[in-house]
Amino acid sequence: MDALKALQTELAAFAADRDWDKFHTPKNLAMALSGEAGELLEHFQWLTPEQSELGALPSDTLQGIEEEMADVLLYLLRLADRLNINLEAAANAKLQLNAVKYPVEKAKGNAVKYSRRGE
Amino acid sequence: MDALKALQTELAAFAADRDWDKFHTPKNLAMALSGEAGELLEHFQWLTPEQSELGALPSDTLQGIEEEMADVLLYLLRLADRLNINLEAAANAKLQLNAVKYPVEKAKGNAVKYSRRGE
Amino acid sequence: MDALKALQTELAAFAADRDWDKFHTPKNLAMALSGEAGELLEHFQWLTPEQSELGALPSDTLQGIEEEMADVLLYLLRLADRLNINLEAAANAKLQLNAVKYPVEKAKGNAVKYSRRGE
Amino acid sequence: MDALKALQTELAAFAADRDWDKFHTPKNLAMALSGEAGELLEHFQWLTPEQSELGALPSDTLQGIEEEMADVLLYLLRLADRLNINLEAAANAKLQLNAVKYPVEKAKGNAVKYSRRGE
Structure with a gap:
């Protein structure tokens, strides 16, 4: 970056x-x-x-x-x-965190994250 | 970028x-x-x-x-x-605009921009 | 109030x-x-x-x-x-201002206010 | 109200x-x-x-x-x-909640609430 x-x-x-x-x-x-x-x-x-x-x-x-x-x-x-x-490092770290928090197999096809507010 | x-x-x-x-x-x-x-x-x-x-x-x-x-x-x-x-291009364009809007000689030492709200 | x-x-x-x-x-x-x-x-x-x-x-x-x-x-x-x-007075004053700014006959049936951002 | x-x-x-x-x-x-x-x-x-x-x-x-x-x-x-x-009822309810959450004797003279973000 x-x-x-x-x-x-x-x-x-x-x-x-x-x-x-x-x-x-x-x-x-x-x-x-x-x-x-x-x-x-x-x-x-x-x-x-x-x-x-x-x-x-x-x-x-x-x-x-x-x-x-x-x-x-x-x-x-x-x-x-x-x-x-370091914004780039912070954004990448957050993205990795989100990958763990919202695994594809659980997130896909439902909206568990989106049933509550914010993140 | x-x-x-x-x-x-x-x-x-x-x-x-x-x-x-x-x-x-x-x-x-x-x-x-x-x-x-x-x-x-x-x-x-x-x-x-x-x-x-x-x-x-x-x-x-x-x-x-x-x-x-x-x-x-x-x-x-x-x-x-x-x-x-294109965020990078947009940010650079805005920065050039600000350079024209707030020339150093006028902006320095006073706070003309900061006497009003926002930008 | x-x-x-x-x-x-x-x-x-x-x-x-x-x-x-x-x-x-x-x-x-x-x-x-x-x-x-x-x-x-x-x-x-x-x-x-x-x-x-x-x-x-x-x-x-x-x-x-x-x-x-x-x-x-x-x-x-x-x-x-x-x-x-005085919040009540301020809100009433703003409402009167809006009544002048958006007269019924002009505002009704179109969205002139809503074609631009904000108020 | x-x-x-x-x-x-x-x-x-x-x-x-x-x-x-x-x-x-x-x-x-x-x-x-x-x-x-x-x-x-x-x-x-x-x-x-x-x-x-x-x-x-x-x-x-x-x-x-x-x-x-x-x-x-x-x-x-x-x-x-x-x-x-009912905004008035909601605001009064929240104020009562805050009174329990921040009792005078604990809140006074320190800033426990203000050491964290938000409410």
């Missing part, structure tokens, strides 16, 4: 150049990330599931969604930088 | 193996991402900004934060896959 | 009795409210719109939803108390 | 007049509520805890916060209406 790491470094320089590190406490970055996730949500809130699919979304809505997703990633990388977290 | 793309492909296979694509509509994935962002937030909500910094966070809190961040990234990648979005 | 005001006063006493005012800054309360909204979201994220309706929700899911909604209201009241906001 | 109930009834009529009930599924209302909570968050994200207090907030920020809080309440009432939930 060299490109991800490169982006993280670039973002750190971007913030340092502007004296923004004082604003970018982990607490504040978590808030900003959550705010962007809320904006992402707003694009989808009145759509049916079918209307939210790639083929059905108007191009300007899709463009807006792409920008909110970029914002979420940028704040995620900024937060990873401030907390010295 | 080969590793990011590899993770995205692995996640798509993970969902397909479990017949989860019916749950993973873009609308639902945006909700799941936002739910994980909310869980991330909860780790920070009662901390002072100083307590949220790397040196001050208890290791189990940091571990929890890392896991929520992994969840956010996994749903972001799943959503990018369903909407055929 | 006497009962709402009474609840707000009771909550203020609850926090004071426990020395929790230092945690209950407006910033932190907004985070806590948003975290609870995220938990509410998680109950709905994998449901179809039809499955989210009153007649279709399992009773334990409905119970969980009710508790998250109570949490959202409690934090909203706590925040209103800290910022000296 | 007669005024709250009155507002809930008024909102139901407002939606019915505009044929909006098809958009107002519980799933969609939970998303809209969470989106508004995200907008509320954005007002606070770059502020210090001190800057978020009543005396320190600029009046236009306070006005914006009040409007987002109104939006959260309106969607909460709409959702309560669709799920036939």
Whole structure:
């Protein structure tokens, strides 16, 4: 995930150049990330599931969604930088955990995970 | 961002193996991402900004934060896959946009961006 | 909204009795409210719109939803108390604003509001 | 909470007049509520805890916060209406639960609740 790491470094320089590190406490970055996730949500809130699919979304809505997703990633990388977290390793670890938690033979064809909230 | 793309492909296979694509509509994935962002937030909500910094966070809190961040990234990648979005390109484009929007000479030493909400 | 005001006063006493005012800054309360909204979201994220309706929700899911909604209201009241906001007046003012923004004759039968994100 | 109930009834009529009930599924209302909570968050994200207090907030920020809080309440009432939930009773029940969970003598002077995430 060299490109991800490169982006993280670039973002750190971007913030340092502007004296923004004082604003970018982990607490504040978590808030900003959550705010962007809320904006992402707003694009989808009145759509049916079918209307939210790639083929059905108007191009300007899709463009807006792409920008909110970029914002979420940028704040995620900024937060990873401030907390010295290796996002790629963390995501891979979580995926391995999920593979154990939801084995194909048990998960397939039923929705045991999806009968409860969250993960 | 080969590793990011590899993770995205692995996640798509993970969902397909479990017949989860019916749950993973873009609308639902945006909700799941936002739910994980909310869980991330909860780790920070009662901390002072100083307590949220790397040196001050208890290791189990940091571990929890890392896991929520992994969840956010996994749903972001799943959503990018369903909407055929190139996350790396989108993040780079947004960063270039921000560079124009917040030039160093104007942004430095004041907090014009930070006097208003959001971005 | 006497009962709402009474609840707000009771909550203020609850926090004071426990020395929790230092945690209950407006910033932190907004985070806590948003975290609870995220938990509410998680109950709905994998449901179809039809499955989210009153007649279709399992009773334990409905119970969980009710508790998250109570949490959202409690934090909203706590925040209103800290910022000296009259929630009832604010909600009525917003409703009047919406009546002007979305007149029946224009809003009915089309979804102009719902063709864009948010409000 | 007669005024709250009155507002809930008024909102139901407002939606019915505009044929909006098809958009107002519980799933969609939970998303809209969470989106508004995200907008509320954005007002606070770059502020210090001190800057978020009543005396320190600029009046236009306070006005914006009040409007987002109104939006959260309106969607909460709409959702309560669709799920036939008595919000006042639910909030009172939760408060009683919290009184048992956090007795004054144990909660006071330490922050046992606040050493973990969420509630």
